[in-house]
Amino acid sequence: MSERKILICSAWPYAYDMMHLGNLVGCLLSGDVFERYYRLKGCDVVHVSGSDMHGTRTEFEALRRGISPEEIAYKTHEAIVEVLKGFHIDMENYTTTATETHYEFTQNLYRQAEANGYIIPLDEKRAFCEVDEIFLADSFIEGTCPKCQFERAKGNQCDNCSSLLEPEQLIEPKCTICGQSQIVFKETRAWLLDLAKLEPKLREYVEGHPEWEGNVKHFTKQMLEDGLQPRAVTRDLKWGIPAPFEGSEGKVIYVWAEAAIGYVSATKEYFDKLGTPERFDEFWKNPDAKHVYTQGKDNIAFHTIFFPGQLLASEQGYHLPDQVSAVEYLQWIGGAKFSKTNNVGIFCDEALELMDPSYWRWYLISVRPERRDLAFSWEDLDMAVNATLNNNILNLVNRVVSLIHKKTDGKVLDVEIEADVLAQVEATAKKVDEIVEAGGLAAAIREISNLALFGNEFVQNREPWKEGNENILTSAFHVCKALSVLIQPFVPRVAEKVFRVLNLKDVTFDEITTIRGGHPLNPTEPLFEKLDIDELKARYEALKEKSTQNA
RNA sequence: GACGAGGUAGCUCAGUUGGUUUAGAGCGGUCGUCUCAUAAGCGACAGGUCGAGGGUUCGAGUCCCUCUCUCGUCACCA
Numbered sequence: 128m129s130e131r132k133i134l135i136c137s138a139w140p141y142a143y144d145m146m147h148l149g150n151l152v153g154c155l156l157s158g159d160v161f162e163r164y165y166r167l168k169g170c171d172v173v174h175v176s177g178s179d180m181h182g183t184r185t186e187f188e189a190l191r192r193g194i195s196p197e198e199i200a201y202k203t204h205e206a207i208v209e210v211l212k213g214f215h216i217d218m219e220n221y222t223t224t225a226t227e228t229h230y231e232f233t234q235n236l237y238r239q240a241e242a243n244g245y246i247i248p249l250d251e252k253r254a255f256c257e258v259d260e261i262f263l264a265d266s267f268i269e270g271t272c273p274k275c276q277f278e279r280a281k282g283n284q285c286d287n288c289s290s291l292l293e294p295e296q297l298i299e300p301k302c303t304i305c306g307q308s309q310i311v312f313k314e315t316r317a318w319l320l321d322l323a324k325l326e327p328k329l330r331e332y333v334e335g336h337p338e339w340e341g342n343v344k345h346f347t348k349q350m351l352e353d354g355l356q357p358r359a360v361t362r363d364l365k366w367g368i369p370a371p372f373e374g375s376e377g378k379v380i381y382v383w384a385e386a387a388i389g390y391v392s393a394t395k396e397y398f399d400k401l402g403t404p405e406r407f408d409e410f411w412k413n414p415d416a417k418h419v420y421t422q423g424k425d426n427i428a429f430h431t432i433f434f435p436g437q438l439l440a441s442e443q444g445y446h447l448p449d450q451v452s453a454v455e456y457l458q459w460i461g462g463a464k465f466s467k468t469n470n471v472g473i474f475c476d477e478a479l480e481l482m483d484p485s486y487w488r489w490y491l492i493s494v495r496p497e498r499r500d501l502a503f504s505w506e507d508l509d510m511a512v513n514a515t516l517n518n519n520i521l522n523l524v525n526r527v528v529s530l531i532h533k534k535t536d537g538k539v540l541d542v543e544i545e546a547d548v549l550a551q552v553e554a555t556a557k558k559v560d561e562i563v564e565a566g567g568l569a570a571a572i573r574e575i576s577n578l579a580l581f582g583n584e585f586v587q588n589r590e591p592w593k594e595g596n597e598n599i600l601t602s603a604f605h606v607c608k609a610l611s612v613l614i615q616p617f618v619p620r621v622a623e624k625v626f627r628v629l630n631l632k633d634v635t636f637d638e639i640t641t642i643r644g645g646h647p648l649n650p651t652e653p654l655f656e657k658l659d660i661d662e663l664k665a666r667y668e669a670l671k672e673k674s675t676q677n678a
Numbered sequence: 679g680a681c682g683a684g685g686u687a688g689c690u691c692a693g694u695u696g697g698u699u700u701a702g703a704g705c706g707g708u709c710g711u712c713u714c715a716u717a718a719g720c721g722a723c724a725g726g727u728c729g730a731g732g733g734u735u736c737g738a739g740u741c742c743c744u745c746u747c748u749c750g751u752c753a754c755c756a
Binding site: 138141179182183184251253262263264265266267282283284291317341342345346348349350352353355356358359362363381382383386424425426427428429455456462493494498499500501504506507510511514515517518519521522523524525526527528529530533534569570573576577580583584586587588590591592593653654655656657 | 679680681682683684685688689690691703704705706712713714715716718719720721748749750751752753754755756
């Protein structure tokens with residue numbers, strides 16, 4: 128058991144509504160690609176995530192619809208599980224935050240934090256709706272802004288004059304659940320995680336990661352510069368994990384304070400079920416393990432400050448996040464925001480009705496917003512799928528395989544591979560590896576595409592279809608083989624087909640540079656089908672038409 | 679509002695700590711071309727005031743200031 132231990136943690140989708148494509152690409156899909164990549168390299172990989180079942184919105188939405196939060200959460204969870212299957216996202220443990228393991232683990236962790244002196248109580252007046260008998264989050268209160276008289280100012284901020292507000296300042300505050308204004312401010316006790324006390328340790332942890340870049344670095348640095356404050360980890364809600372503190376009966380642990388802990392409990396649950404609970408420590412108590420977190424930029428602070436803060440507070444020696452691979456936002460056409468209520472954008476369940484999931488995977492990762500926000504476009508989709516994946520990469524494979532069948536009886540000749548081909552393949556593998564190890568994926572796809580360009584150019588220039596040039600095909604095959612391995616983490620089902628045609632089995636990363644002479648191929652089969660983008664658009668329009676009518 | 683991050687050819691992006699005279703790729707577009715491959719492949723060309731203005735410097739896309747646009751955070755939304 129000396130392989131590298133890699134733990135991939137994808138941010139937990141909120142089990143309240145179906146994810147859109149932007150949610151998918153940054154969290155679960157990226158995680159899946161990383162998982163497959165590291166496994167290809169022979170690492171010991173565990174990938175965990177799950178549905179975030181609790182939360183204010185779920186509970187409030189349940190109140191509004193008159194059903195239980197559980198019902199919403201489980202229904203959504205089941206739908207998400209189906210979507211993951213549909214996108215070929217397959218991890219060690221996709222669970223929920225409503226499991227017994229998670230409840231126990233979270234409560235234990237917070238008891239440990241309390242015993243270590245990191246939990247402090249605080250009494251505070253908070254808005255309470257007497258109709259719904261529930262404490263209201265600031266954003267669930269509306270009223271007239273005391274500054275600009277805008278009538279629908281939120282409890283924390285006025286959307287009109289953008290003043291920051293306290294809920295008490297609103298004139299005629301109303302509950303947005305029942306619409307009534309029977310709001311009183313009642314004293315209630317909250318328990319806070321003392322992040323101020325944890326600050327020196329967190330600072331040390333963050334300073335230990337000079338490789339963090341971009342938003343991850345900036346957000347985190349900013350948080351520390353502003354100084355950390357104790358932050359409430361309990362809520363006056365019913366649906367959630369009962370808070371385990373003295374006198375905290377009837378309150379739950381707040382979602383942000385428990386969802387991330389799910390990374391740990393989900394790993395534990397996985398190894399418990401597997402019957403090898405001792406292996407948990409190989410991932411969570413092992414300083415040599417590498418932990419990769421995939422999420423959207425809105426979650427950065429949770430992964431670099433709050434979550435490590437909790438782990439530190441427990442003083443159990445848990446491994447802290449190493450790589451925080453955060454993406455910017457994928458937006459809808461023209462920079463519009465995805466919105467279920469306004470029926471804008473494509474949601475994951477709809478996406479699967481529209482197109483081959485391999486194509487979605489390839490497109491989404493190739494436009495993965497790693498540097499800045501990015502808008503969906505049909506043109507980009509067309510280019511990524513048809514121009515790059517189909518015409519450039521897969522057609523090259525098909526081209527070379529057909530030639531080998533025609534010219535050398537389906538056998539790769541046992542001759543030397545051209546030096547520049549060897550060098551190009553090796554250089555690409557190296558670059559891809561550097562990119563992925565550093566938390567990038569879109570750039571890796573660009574490198575892979577470049578190798579295919581090189582391959583096509585090579586074949587074109589050396590004309591292996593002419594008599595006497597058959598030896599060239601061995602080099603061309605070498606490129607195709609490398610391509611097939613490199614695309615595997617991105618489009619596993621497509622790679623499977625290519626492996627079959629190339630007659631490769633139990634493929635690992637090493638296959639990229641392995642030299643094969645005298646290797647027989649299998650009969651060719653269609654490797655791809657062109658995507659008809661106009662037809663796809665038409666079906667999308669029809670789908671939207673239908674869901675507008677249903678709404 | 680405060681703070682932070684970004685605005686490079688139609689699109690997606692590269693551009694080390696400022697310096698090979700005409701700012702680079704890929705895709706798209708235009709033209710040409712091979713024929714092994716799913717009208718795929720290859721080559722050539724197309725010229726973007728590097729968001730706007732000012733400054734520092736022998737020299738700035740690369741540093742500083744101002745402005746503008748986009749995005750994010752601002753701690754009971756996650």
